[in-house]
Ligand SMILES: Nc1ncnc2c1ncn2[C@@H]1O[C@H](COP(=O)(O)OP(=O)(O)OP(=O)(O)O)[C@@H](O)[C@H]1O
């Protein structure tokens with residue numbers, strides 16, 4: 001046993017001599033160096049600027065404290081959930097309306113002729129520009145935040161559903177017709193499945209926009225959510241709280257986009273190996 | 278020739294419907310306000326907005342600046358952030374695509390920063406820079422740099438490996454291959470990034486001006502809200518949309534010129 | 542002799558078909574010019590022509606996917622008015638459903654006609670076996686090679702049990718070896734399950750190897766019919782047979798001016 005282990009070790013050693021040149025070519029080594037460099041620079045510049053930038057361990061401590069000590073009545077997880085909930089509600093409503101509408105626009109010229117111009121008219125306005133009017137309309141409560149998210153996510157959802165259908169190879173419809181299918185079969189068997197990947201691409205974009213929207217809305221006015229934490233940190237002059245909030249935002253939004261990818265792999269198993277390498 | 282000119286007609290109704298739908302939209306909007314179905318503290322009619330639009334060219338109050346000044350401020354900020362994003366992002370992305378060392382060192386940091394929406398930087402940036410122009414440029418920059426890096430990186434990555442191998446057999450150095458083969462073949466992707474980054478920068482401008490500004494279109498909107506003037510809010514929104522479209526057209530024009538120049 | 546293997550029955554009649562496309566760019570493209578063609582029941586007819594001679598268009602008209610500008614297509618004496626499951630088309634590109642497995646692709650026809658699940662699985666399995674893809678039932682198209690994809694396309698058309706098979710350059714994108722193998726397979730499948738087959742190709746060897754009758758097309762638009770050759774070589778055929786080579790020579794000579 002020992003011998004075999006030694007032999008394997010030797011083989012590995014032989015294949016990869018640890019010269020500096022080889023180390024410079026090794027990705028994982030470089031990643032490690034890069035991360036170390038990042039945190040060292042962060043830490044030393046934090047010590048220099050004293051008040052402007054928290055040191056990394058201060059951020060961790062702050063996060064640890066927020067996990068247990070409620071801020072404005074909610075623990076850190078409570079705030080994460082507050083933001084997530086807003087996104088889920090807005091995102092779900094937008095998806096449920098925009099995706100069918102996009103599909104219908106692609107399938108029916110008349111729907112397209114009516115909806116497309118209005119849509120083109122509203123499209124150039126950045127979703128964040130709607131925050132103020134939303135507050136005028138709905139006050140500063142939950143409704144205005146959900147409204148912003150709907151506005152922001154509506155565009156990519158609709159656009160990608162629309163393009164997904166438009167870019168379907170038209171001969172695939174011919175295949176269905178040759179096999180004896182009718183118009184309904186064409187839509188069910190070709191349109192929908194072929195548009196799925198595009199729809200998911202739209203969902204990914206929409207998700208990142210949703211995060212921008214919810215944070216912006218929370219920055220403007222809120223008593224809960226991750227945007228509230230970072231703006232509170234600003235008002236209290238506690239940079240550790242701001243940076244801690246940003247770290248959590250990055251983690252949660254990354255996690256959610258990962259979740260959408262998993263969902264996509266589940267819904268479109270046939271795409272799995274096309275884009276993995 | 279077998280090819281002859283023929284007229285193909287789209288049905289009249291299909292050509293009329295878009296016009297009708299836009300007219301109906303504005304008509305309904307105007308009516309809703311005129312009949313006071315929606316209170317005038319919440320919505321202004323298109324005509325009121327247009328009147329304000331005309332007035333704001335010469336009238337400073339109540340927000341403290343002319344419309345042209347707001348537009349100019351916003352455009353300046355957006356362009357500064359945009360150009361900086363291009364200047365840093367494209368070379369970085371290109372280098373990350375080709376040099377293992379650059380990728381190894383740059384990638385982890387980039388991947389850590391990427392999921393943070395630009396909006397989330399606002400409090401920290403205000404904390405650092407105050408509400409001056411540099412903070413806004415920073416926010417716009419950090420949003421715009423992401424597509425620049427990703428597209429340039431992908432562009433280099435998609436370089437035909439046969440070309441690279443061919444250059445290797447001719448004894449080209451890494452740097453020569455990068456300059457002569459990788460960069461040209463990445464160009465289409467890089468140009469794609471120009472438009473994407475511009476759209477993002479323009480969006481993030483609104484975010485930047487949302488909280489920290491004393492001038493600019495985003496500020497106009499915020500003031501409109503604070504003073505409860507829906508016509509001002511809507512004017513700001515429309516001007517942001519319009520200016521964005523105009524800038525997009527201009528960039529598109531220069532992009533085409535540039536591309537034509539490169540092809541030639 | 543021919544008439545014994547194809548007893549009488551005319552299956553498809555193309556009467557004076559002319560096709561002019563009117564494109565979005567507002568141009569007229571005259572693609573087919575007065576094509577007349579009869580195909581008998583269970584006959585294997587190959588349409589041989591160079592690229593851009595309107596072969597695909599002719600096949601799509603017979604399939605009912607395009608309407609001819611002039612003339613008409615009769616199937617069993619009735620005019621063709623649209624696509625239908627009585628004809629099976631194998632497309633020039635593979636045109637598989639990327640989101641369906643091999644099984645899902647092949648059973649699509651019966652599924653659309655409402656055949657119950659067990660039954661259509663059985664049908665599909667039969668044809669997957671016939672084209673030699675056993676064991677690949679649960680693979681997605683992107684996991685298959687070009688030749689395998691084309692076989693799925695053929696199995697999919699067969700599984701719908703059409704009376705007429707229309708194949709549009711099915712082996713155009715394959716390498717020479719696979720192509721030769723697929724030709725043998727096609728001949729074998731046609732021997733096991735007799736159908737009327739209309740097969741489009743631009744390859745003379747392929748045409749002679751497979752056909753009862755070869756219809757050549759003229760190579761410039763508008764596409765016109767040229768010479769018709771009866772191929773009564775015994776099957777299975779050999780590419781190196783004297784008679785094979787003689788016919789090949791004859792066709793090459795005759796078409797050199799037009800191809
Ligand atoms: N829907 C269409 N609209 C306009 N023109 C068309 C259309 N379909 C085909 N054509 C034109 O008809 C001509 C013949 O096309 P077709 O596909 O039938 O040729 P082919 O003989 O099958 O060629 P290949 O061997 O390359 O497959 C081409 O020039 C093509 O541009």
Ligand SMILES: [Mg+2]
Pocket residue numbers: 596597598633709710
């Ligand atoms: Mg063809």
